[in-house]
Amino acid sequence: MAGDSRVHMDHDMEIGVTPREQVKKLPKHLREAQIPTDRTHLISDPVKKPRQRYVQKDGKCNVHHGNVQETYRYLSDLFTTLVDLRWRLSFFIFTLVYVVNWLFFGVLWWLIALIRGDLLHGDEEGWTPCVENLNSFVSAFLFSIETETTIGYGYRVITEKCPEGIILLLVQAILGSIVNAMMVGCMFVKISQPKNRAETLMFSHKAVISVRDSKMCLMFRVGDLRNSHIVEASIRAKLIRSQQTKEGEFIPLNQTDINIGFDTGDDRLFLVSPLIISHEINEKSPFWEMSRAQMEKEEFEIVVILEGMVEATGMTCQARSSYLDSEVLWGYRFTPVLSLEKGFYEVDYNNFHDIYETNTPTYSAKELSARLKESPLLPHLPLLSPDLRQHTDPFSTQTTQDEREKDGEKPAETNNGSANRLEENP
Secondary structure (H helix, E strand, O other), rough: OHHHHHHHHHHHHHHHHOOHHHHOOOOHHHHHHHOOOHHHHHHHOOOOOOOHHHOOOOOOEEOOOOOOOOHHHHHOOOHHHHHOOOHHHHHHHHHHHHHHHHHHHHHHHHHHHHHHHHHHHOOOOOOOEEEOOOOHHHHHHHHHHHHOOOOOOOOOOOOOOOOHHHHHHHHHHHHHHHHHHHHHHHHHHHHHOOOHHHHHEOOOEEEEEEEEOEEEEEEEEEEEOOOEEEEEEEEEEEEEEEEEOOOOOOEEEEEEEEEEOEEEEEEEEEOOOOOEEEEOOOOOOOOOOOOOOHHOOOOOEEEEEEEEEOOOOOEEEEEEEEEEHHHHHOOOOEEEEEEEEEOOEEHHHHOOOOOOOOOOOOOOOHHHHHHHHOOOOOOOOOEEEEEEOOOOOOOOOOOOHHHHHHOOOOHHHHHHHHHHHHHOOO
């Protein structure tokens, strides 16, 4: 036993770990603390810090405006300010505006009755009040509500011998109409906001990078759950990452356009079924010189913006989402979701976010383009299904057709011969 403990102690000293006997003598907070060693650094990979999102997955911008001193600018656009308020504040302001308006004109009607002496002589015979049956502040408040809402119960009526009352009636009718138009308009716009329409527009959870037609492409998928479509739908993408210029200027969260078909018209969508949006990584792409290893070290965020008009209302709708660098997967494709049924096409949204691995070179798109130019006879990347995956590199050097013929191999003739033998066999 003593020999075994000595062996363990010698082994611990070799790998640079504190011996067990010394660990027991250490305090508890030091015994529980992790002691980094050279071997630990070799085994564990450095953990990449999670990046703070610029745009949330649900489309909300993660930006807060602080130290805004010119708050009067919000009052210059009062209608938009009221529309942008939260629902509980909107209901509170809606109720408060009407109540204050009724109270204000109720006080004016009560003052007219008080000045004319209607409150004191209203019950006397031969006395003509400004408003019949208005004998207190409560009755004046009720008459203000009846006048502005045009209820007209018929119990309280203004008389023709009260010119000041007629003028106040005109003012209250005009101002009441303005208040109604503004408040009802705010509520109508808030209810019919196209933000709710964006809830049924879907973006895939991940973005993928793979080869399409011998070109490296960045792809993500979008879809619409409603049967009423988005008219004149268009999509665009932005790359968000910090940048330092040649002069040493640091630009945080610099925005760079990602071309997803602007020059070819592919950015205009007919969004009837889910579509895979593709960005070709070419010389103008910010990912042109990025390999898989380099992309894993980069910190960036891709913001995608889908815009269009709601078919039912004609209002412009915008849906947003984003992909962090950890959500861009290299060497994957999206699983098909569209199938042909009897008389219609069916979309299976259970597979909307599903992806499968495919053979993709790990080097950059620039290097892939150079290799394809040097060896134009390289075979195309095979289309793989989720169940059929090949682990060979399709972009490795292979024998050409001339070398096969020199070796005596004739694939076409061999296949034909195999087919002939199958036909001869019963």
